[in-house]
Amino acid sequence: MSEDKKQLLKVYFEKRRETGESGFFYNRRKNLEGQKNMKKSDTVTAALEKLEKEVLSCKRCPLGSSRLNPCFGEGSPSAEIMFVGEGPGYTEDHMGRVFVGRAGKLLDKIISGALKTERSRVYIANIVKCHPMKDPSDPEKRGNDRPPSEDEVKSCIPYLKQQAELIKPKVIVPLGSPSAKTILQTDERITKLRGKAYDREFGSIKVKVVPTYHPAYLLRNSSKKAEVYEDTKLILSLL
Numbered sequence: 001m002s003e004d005k006k007q008l009l010k011v012y013f014e015k016r017r018e019t020g021e022s023g024f025f026y027n028r029r030k031n032l033e034g035q036k037n038m039k040k041s042d043t044v045t046a047a048l049e050k051l052e053k054e055v056l057s058c059k060r061c062p063l064g065s066s067r068l069n070p071c072f073g074e075g076s077p078s079a080e081i082m083f084v085g086e087g088p089g090y091t092e093d094h095m096g097r098v099f100v101g102r103a104g105k106l107l108d109k110i111i112s113g114a115l116k117t118e119r120s121r122v123y124i125a126n127i128v129k130c131h132p133m134k135d136p137s138d139p140e141k142r143g144n145d146r147p148p149s150e151d152e153v154k155s156c157i158p159y160l161k162q163q164a165e166l167i168k169p170k171v172i173v174p175l176g177s178p179s180a181k182t183i184l185q186t187d188e189r190i191t192k193l194r195g196k197a198y199d200r201e202f203g204s205i206k207v208k209v210v211p212t213y214h215p216a217y218l219l220r221n222s223s224k225k226a227e228v229y230e231d232t233k234l235i236l237s238l239l
């Protein structure tokens with residue numbers, strides 16, 4: 001082969017690598033499917049961003065006036081698994097991101113260790129987007145967290161339903177009692193609820209719900225980790 005041709009081929013393959021194509025043959029069908037998937041997740045991302053803007057200025061409930069930063073939720077717009085906690089705590093309120101404190105670090109470990117995936121490939125949110133505080137006048141106080149009230153959950157839950165309708169996860173994983181009770185619409189305790197998959201409608205989507213213990217509870221009761229590990233196996237079997 002002449003040096004000219006070799007050079008041309010080199011440039012050709014470099015360009016293909018830059019556009020994400022590999023291999024010798026151009027797979028047009030695969031490429032088109034890729035573009036279609038890309039478009040779908042772009043639309044979902046745009047809709048999620050619009051919803052997040054709404055949450056940024058939301059005052060539907062009193063938490064909107066005491067929070068430092070709302071924590072909308074984060075992760076993949078095409079996630080198969082959606083974790084739902086109860087509400088932002090001190091660290092989340094300061095950073096404007098869900099599950100970034102000690103409980104969040106443990107959740108990250110469950111995602112990578114037991115579910116063998118990454119935080120960026122699942123979706124993580126809460127039943128309320130703003131920090132519920134015992135003393136709402138002092139967001140700087142430690143140990144000031146409390147579970148959200150029924151009214152606060154009622155005001156905020158439409159946001160979570162819209163997130164679920166856009167992302168369409170296969171499995172929703174409520175973390176802890178307030179989240180499990182809200183999503184499963186029951187008063188049953190988390191100890192009774194966990195270990196099973198429930199077929200539910202959430203917003204307009206049909207989804208499997210697999211409740212498990214909250215990672216903050218696991219930090220205080222490490223013997224319960226084995227049960228959470230069982231729950232992660234159940235989650236994986238549903239994907």
Ligand code: SF4
Pocket residue numbers: 055058059060061062063064065070128129130152155156
């Ligand atoms: Fe709005 Fe939810 Fe925040 Fe209440 S908790 S102000 S409903 S975003």
Ligand code: URA
Pocket residue numbers: 071085086087088089092097098099100101103104126216
């Ligand atoms: N606990 C929760 O329930 N949610 C968070 O985002 C952080 C801690």
